[in-house]
Structure formats: C-alpha cells, structure tokens
Amino acid sequence: MENKSWVGLLVLCLAIAVVGLAEAGVPAIFILGDSTADVGTNNFLPGSMARADFPHNGVDFPFSRATGRFSNGLNSADFLSKQFGLKRSPRPFLSLNTTSLHKKSFRGVNFASGGSGLLDITGRTMLTLMKFGKERIPFGAPFFNRKNVITLSEQIQQLSLVKSNLAAIKGQRLTEKLISKSLFFISTGSNDLFGYYHSNTSFSEEAFLSSLELAYEKHLKSLIDLGARKFGIISVAPIGCCPSQRIYNTTGGCLEDLNDLAIAFHARLDALLFKLSSEHKSIKYSLGNAFEMTINVIQYPLAFNFTQVEAACCGAGKLNAESFCSPKAKLCPNRNNYLFWDLFHPTQAASKLAAVTLYNGGPQFVYPINFAQLAKA
Numbered sequence: 310m311e312n313k314s315w316v317g318l319l320v321l322c323l324a325i326a327v328v329g330l331a332e333a334g335v336p337a338i339f340i341l342g343d344s345t346a347d348v349g350t351n352n353f354l355p356g357s358m359a360r361a362d363f364p365h366n367g368v369d370f371p372f373s374r375a376t377g378r379f380s381n382g383l384n385s386a387d388f389l390s391k392q393f394g395l396k397r398s399p400r401p402f403l404s405l406n407t408t409s410l411h412k413k414s415f416r417g418v419n420f421a422s423g424g425s426g427l428l429d430i431t432g433r434t435m436l437t438l439m440k441f442g443k444e445r446i447p448f449g450a451p452f453f454n455r456k457n458v459i460t461l462s463e464q465i466q467q468l469s470l471v472k473s474n475l476a477a478i479k480g481q482r483l484t485e486k487l488i489s490k491s492l493f494f495i496s497t498g499s500n501d502l503f504g505y506y507h508s509n510t511s512f513s514e515e516a517f518l519s520s521l522e523l524a525y526e527k528h529l530k531s532l533i534d535l536g537a538r539k540f541g542i543i544s545v546a547p548i549g550c551c552p553s554q555r556i557y558n559t560t561g562g563c564l565e566d567l568n569d570l571a572i573a574f575h576a577r578l579d580a581l582l583f584k585l586s587s588e589h590k591s592i593k594y595s596l597g598n599a600f601e602m603t604i605n606v607i608q609y610p611l612a613f614n615f616t617q618v619e620a621a622c623c624g625a626g627k628l629n630a631e632s633f634c635s636p637k638a639k640l641c642p643n644r645n646n647y648l649f650w651d652l653f654h655p656t657q658a659a660s661k662l663a664a665v666t667l668y669n670g671g672p673q674f675v676y677p678i679n680f681a682q683l684a685k686a
C-alpha cells in the first residue's frame with residue numbers, strides 16, 4: 310500500500326513538472342552561445358582554457374559543485390529555463406548519450422560553449438586573451454592544436470544531429486512540430502567584440518560590425534532551415550564595465566569605446582531580426598537588451614540589492630580582476646550583493662535578475678515581446 314502511494318505521488322510530481330513547460334506550449338528549450346549560457350560543455354574539451362569546473366566556481370551550487378558554469382551558482386540559462394518550469398538548464402549536448410533523447414522527460418539541450426562567438430575564429434584568439442589578461446602572450450602554435458571551444462557553427466551542427474536522432478525516435482512529422490514550437494535562446498557576441506577591441510586590426514568598426522551581422526544572419530538562417538521558429542536572443546551587455554576591462558581605465562571607470570561597440574552591435578542585431586522576421590513570416594523573436602538591463606543596475610545598484618558593481622567577487626589584484634577565479638583566488642562573502650562573479654561573468658544573483666527581466670520585462674529591456682509572450686506566440 311505504502312509503496313503504491315509513493316508511486317502515485319511520484320507520478321503526480323512528474324506530471325506537474327511536465328505541465329510547467331507544456332502549459333506554455335513549449336515542448337523543449339535549446340540554448341546556444343558563449344560562457345554566459347555554458348552549463349558544462351567545455352568540461353568535455355580537455356585542452357580548453359575556457360573552463361570553470363573547479364572552485365570557487367559553483368560555491369553556491371547545491372553541494373558546492375563546480376559544474377563548469379562561470380558562476381557562483383546557476384547562470385542565466387538556468388534561470389530562464391526555470392521560468393519555463395524546468396529545474397535548471399537542459400544538460401550540455403556533450404554530456405548526452407544514446408538514451409538521453411529517448412527519455413519522456415526530454416526537454417531540450419544546451420550547446421553553449423564558453424569563449425565562443427559569432428565568428429569561428431573567436432574562440433582561439435579570445436582565449437589567449439582571457440587566460441592571460443594583461444600579460445598577453447603571443448597567439449602561438451600550441452593553442453591552435455587545442456580544441457578550446459565549440460564554435461557557434463559547430464553548435465548548430467550538433468543541433469542538426471539532435472534533430473536527426475529525434476526524428477529516428479519520434480518520426481519526422483512530430484520532430485518538425487517539436488522544433489517549431491520550441492524556444493531557441495542565443496547569447497553571444499561579447500567575445501567577438503572583446504577580440505576586435507583588443508586586437509590591433511586595421512579593420513574599421515563598421516566593417517567589423519557588418520561581418521558580425523552577416524555571421525549572425527547565416528547562423529539564424531541555418532536554424533530557420535532546421536525548423537526553428539521562436540528565438541529568444543540576448544545582445545551584448547556593457548562589456549566595457551566588466552572588472553576585466555575597468556582595470557585598463559586609470560579611473561576604474563568603464564571602457565567607453567567598448568560599450569559603444571556593444572550599443573552599435575545591438576542596433577545591428579535589432580535591424581537584422583526585423584529584416585529576417587519580415588522575410589520569414591512564421592518566425593517570432595524577443596531581443597533582450599542586455600546593455601540597458603545591466604546599465605540600469607550599474608546606475609541604481611541599491612534598487613537591486615547590489616552594493617558592489619565594479620569589482621569581481623572571485624579573483625585577485627585590482628578590482629579582484631587581474632586573475633580568473635580559481636581555488637587560490639580571493640572570494641567575497643556577500644555574493645548576493647555583487648554584480649560580477651569573476652572578471653567577466655555575472656553572479657547568480659545578477660543572472661537571476663536578468664532572466665526574470667527577459668521573461669516578463671517591458672519593451673525598454675526586451676523587444677518587441679518578452680520571453681513569456683514569445684512562448685505563447
């Protein structure tokens with residue numbers, strides 16, 4: 310008897326968990342992009358230098374587990390997924406095995422890979438820069454032999470593989486339907502802008518932004534060809550205000566030129582999405598303005614319970630931003646009051662705020678509809 314009621318309860322709990330996502334008409338969530346959304350992809354790349362599967366990362370995750378997230382706990386991909394009734398982000402593609410897609414509980418895949426960008430070249434150059442910060446070392450042969458990141462192009466190939474596997478299990482028609490109703494979250498672009506800004510290229514800003522816009526268009530068209538219809542896109546935050554960039558400004562202020570690049574990138578992305586949605590009437594999108602969201606927090610920190618929006622919580626040196634977060638780094642105690650976890654990434658508290666704003670924020674932060682409306686659209 311007792312056993313039976315346990316089973317009954319279990320079934321009920323499972324049913325409720327499934328209803329959360331199904332209620333919104335969203336069968337699954339697919340996440341692509343960079344370290345802002347990576348939930349452990351790079352743990353599977355032994356040679357990668359963009360990894361976070363060691364303490365103090367994860368210090369506020371259940372059991373203080375370092376999962377590969379660049380955060381003290383969950384990241385924005387997790388909190389967005391939670392808004393749609395999942396426990397956290399779907400698992401990384403590279404952690405899946407042949408049984409994963411068969412599961413009744415299949416609710417999506419996360420492909421995001423720290424260090425990647427819109428351009429295939431970005432993972433290589435960026436990592437050297439990120440890893441060594443100010444003591445930059447020349448981009449050398451050893452780094453070209455390593456698999457540092459899964460590029461966005463590769464992430465889309467992986468999605469294509471997932472789709473073929475789903476089709477083999479569920480049939481082509483059901484799979485097409487699943488893909489067309491699913492949400493595709495993309496968070497990328499920062500690493501491309503960092504790479505451009507810190508390189509000495511003679512490429513003009515306009516030409517570079519055009520190349521990024523073209524790359525984004527190519528990626529989105531590939532996703533549309535695969536049947537994706539609902540896009541939740543997150544643009545670039547004021548990355549000139551990252552602790553890692555503030556240390557290049559003698560006043561400790563933001564690097565204005567880098568912020569201007571982020572604003573210009575947002576305008577390009579806005580125009581591109583408008584164009585694509587006119588060409589493909591069946592696609593729906595939300596564009597999250599990470600710049601406005603974050604600048605708002607930096608200007609009015611106390612309104613969001615933040616007391617420190619300049620220094621990193623985990624790191625070393627000036628603004629705690631002269632090294633990456635590592636077991637030897639200095640760790641702040643009041644992590645809920647920090648905007649930045651490490652020299653580049655937001656804390657769990659900041660990621661949660663971002664996800665809630667994307668989900669139900671107004672048009673100044675997420676446009677033309679928010680993520681909740683996107684799910685129902």
Ligand SMILES: *[C@@H]1O[C@H](CO)[C@@H](O)[C@H](O)[C@H]1NC(C)=O
Pocket residue numbers: 405406407408409
């Ligand atoms: C597949 O992955 C799941 C979840 O990590 C694990 O429990 C299971 O044992 C794996 N199955 C095989 C055949 O490796």
Ligand SMILES: *[C@@H]1O[C@H](CO)[C@@H](O)[C@H](O)[C@H]1NC(C)=O
Pocket residue numbers: 509
């Ligand atoms: C960047 O460009 C300046 C001026 O053209 C040059 O003096 C400098 O050596 C270059 N730095 C690097 C790292 O290539």
Ligand SMILES: *[C@@H]1O[C@H](CO)[C@@H](O)[C@H](O)[C@H]1NC(C)=O
Pocket residue numbers: 558559560561562563564565566
């Ligand atoms: C450095 O920060 C100050 C604000 O403190 C700002 O006015 C200035 O433009 C910044 N410098 C650069 C190079 O961005």
Ligand SMILES: *[C@@H]1O[C@H](CO)[C@@H](O)[C@H](O)[C@H]1NC(C)=O
Pocket residue numbers: 614643645646
């Ligand atoms: C605000 O910060 C305080 C101090 O760290 C913390 O105890 C509290 O939980 C925070 N409040 C919210 C709503 O996050």
